[in-house]
Amino acid sequence: MRDIPETLRHWFVQNRRSFPWRDSPSPYQVWISEVMLQQTQASRVIAYYERWMERFPSLEHLAQATLEEVFKVWEGLGYYSRAKSLHAASKDLCSRFQGKLPSSREELLSIKGLGPYTASAIAAFAFHQKAAAVDANVLRVLTRLFEIRDDIGKIATQKNVREIAEKILPDKEPWVISEALIELGACICKQKPNCAHCPLQASCKSFKNGSEQEIPFKARRTQYEALFREVAVIMCGTSVLVRQGKKGQPCAGLFEFPYFETVPSGLLPDVVEKRIAQDLTLTASFQQYLEEQFHSFTRFRVTLYPKLFEVATNKPVPGCSWYPLDKVDQLTFSSGHRRVLRSLLEV
Numbered sequence: 001m002r003d004i005p006e007t008l009r010h011w012f013v014q015n016r017r018s019f020p021w022r023d024s025p026s027p028y029q030v031w032i033s034e035v036m037l038q039q040t041q042a043s044r045v046i047a048y049y050e051r052w053m054e055r056f057p058s059l060e061h062l063a064q065a066t067l068e069e070v071f072k073v074w075e076g077l078g079y080y081s082r083a084k085s086l087h088a089a090s091k092d093l094c095s096r097f098q099g100k101l102p103s104s105r106e107e108l109l110s111i112k113g114l115g116p117y118t119a120s121a122i123a124a125f126a127f128h129q130k131a132a133a134v135d136a137n138v139l140r141v142l143t144r145l146f147e148i149r150d151d152i153g154k155i156a157t158q159k160n161v162r163e164i165a166e167k168i169l170p171d172k173e174p175w176v177i178s179e180a181l182i183e184l185g186a187c188i189c190k191q192k193p194n195c196a197h198c199p200l201q202a203s204c205k206s207f208k209n210g211s212e213q214e215i216p217f218k219a220r221r222t223q224y225e226a227l228f229r230e231v232a233v234i235m236c237g238t239s240v241l242v243r244q245g246k247k248g249q250p251c252a253g254l255f256e257f258p259y260f261e262t263v264p265s266g267l268l269p270d271v272v273e274k275r276i277a278q279d280l281t282l283t284a285s286f287q288q289y290l291e292e293q294f295h296s297f298t299r300f301r302v303t304l305y306p307k308l309f310e311v312a313t314n315k316p317v318p319g320c321s322w323y324p325l326d327k328v329d330q331l332t333f334s335s336g337h338r339r340v341l342r343s344l345l346e347v
Contacts, residue, residue, distance in 0.1 A: 004145075004203060005170045005177050011199035012180035015187065017042070020049060027101040027126035028059050031114075034121045035082050038135075042186065048077050060099050063090040071253055071332040078335055080254060085113030103127040121178075130174040132165035134158070137185025142168075143216040144189060147205035152216045224301045230262040231306035231337070232276050233344055234284055236314035240328055240344070241280075243320040250297050256337040257306070258320060266305035276309065280317050284309035291343045295336030306340045308347065 016022075019042060021033035032052060036045045055073050056062040062070070067087055074083035089111050093099060101122060102108055108119035123131035134142075139152055142161050150157040169177050188198050193212050195201055206212040234241040234257075243258060245251035260275060267275075269286035276284045290306040314322045323331065325345075333341055 001168060001203075004168055004200065007199050007203075008177055008180040008184065009173075012176065012183055016183065017187070020046060020053075025126065027103075027122055029053070030122050030126040031101060031118065032086065034118050034125075035086055036077065038082065038117075039079060040077060045077075048074070058099075059090050059093055059101070062087065063094045063099070067253055068332065072330070075332045075338070076335075080251070084253070089113050101126070103129070105129070105131055124175040124178045128173075128175050130166075130169050130171070131178070132162055132169060133178045133182065134162045134165050135182060135185075137183075137189070138165060138181045139185075140191075140216055141181055141185045141189045141200075144193070144206040144212050145200060145204050147209060147211060147215065149211075149215060149217055151219050153218045153221075224296070224299055226264075227300050227302045228262045228264050228266070229259045229302060229304050230267055230272050230275070231257050231259045231290075231304050231340055232272060232280075232284070232309060233257050233290060233306050233340065234276070234280075234282065234309045234311055235287075235325070236311050236322065238325050239314050239322040240325050241314075241317060241320050242323055242328065242331065245334070251334040253332075254334040254337075255331040256334050257340060259304070262305065264303075269307055272307055273309070280320070282311050282315070282317065284311050288347070290340060290347070293336050293339045293343070295334075295339070297334075302336060304336050304340060306343065308344065 019033075021029050025033070033045070033049055036049055036052075052073055055069075056065060065087070067084065070083050070087045071080060074080060077083075092111055093101060097107075103123065105119045105123045108114055108122055109116065117133060117135055120131040121133040123129040124133050139158070139161055142148070142164055143152060146164060148157065148161065150160070152158065152161075165181065184198070184200070188194050195204070195207050195212060198204065198207070201207055204212070206215050241258060242255045245254050245256065258276075258280060260279065273284050273286060276282050287308040287310055290308055293304040293306065295302050295304070328341065329345070
């Protein structure tokens with residue numbers, strides 16, 4: 001274990017990728033980048049990170065923005081709860097810490113929505129502390145390196161790996177090794193490991209025993225549930241009907257077209273017209289089919305069957321709003337309904 005830090009350091013210096021959040025970042029920049037990088041590939045994050053920093057260059061700018069503005073800048077990254085947590089935390093930080101991220105991991109953990117990994121990452125990369133930032137990449141590297149066959153979905157396994165990571169970190173520039181472990185998992189020790197180019201091959205127990213394809217082990221996850229939804233895209237002249245997700249719903253704060261649950265392959269247009277009359281009290285006339293769309297959230301896989309309808313008058317509909325079609329693109333839609341909107345705009 002003693003040779004691992006220097007081997008990693010040497011490899012990292014030669015293979016370190018360049019990202020806009022890596023060169024002398026502020027604590028705020030580290031925080032935003034780490035949250036964006038959760039469940040999202042680094043190459044995809046770059047454009048969103050740069051757009052975010054242009055719109056919200058400081059923690060104070062973020063705290064002063066509305067949630068709708070935050071969602072709009074975040075749009076496309078998915079997992080909108082991350083953006084909501086950033087916004088709420090920025091207000092908490094301005095209230096309790098004078099608009100600055102605290103340097104201690106304990107105080108960082110006191111901020112609502114800021115978890116153990118993010119707290120460790122900020123402590124390590126922003127404040128150069130000896131903190132083990134263990135994400136999925138590091139979890140993969142260390143379980144293979146020490147041939148840990150326990151279920152990585154269990155807290156006890158994660159705690160064990162974190163303790164190992166802490167032992168690996170040297171006293172000199174520990175943050176470099178923390179980042180090197182993440183980089184190794186992202187570039188070499190991936191789901192399909194590239195062992196031939198791994199700098200830790202000689203120390204890796206899994207490679208030695210031929211078990212690198214079996215590790216890390218994770219118990220089978222809950223199977224996804226399929227949902228099928230009729231999406232009623234209702235136009236009145238140049239206006240379209242949309243509604244905003246309510247608090248407590250998976251897509252809270254995001255805009256969507258009216259929809260209702262249906263069966264695989266969807267329903268005939270006349271059946272949907274009756275449902276529109278029943279649920280929205282609108283007399284709608286079917287115009288055409290729009291392209292089917294697919295999206296996912298939490299444990300659901302959703303198929304959307306969008307159909308275009310017209311109504312003669314844009315009378316008020318409870319819970320919904322009429323928006324000019326040339327301005328509706330400014331709203332922040334859920335990912336699936338954003339694709340429906342694109343399909344509509346191409347008609």
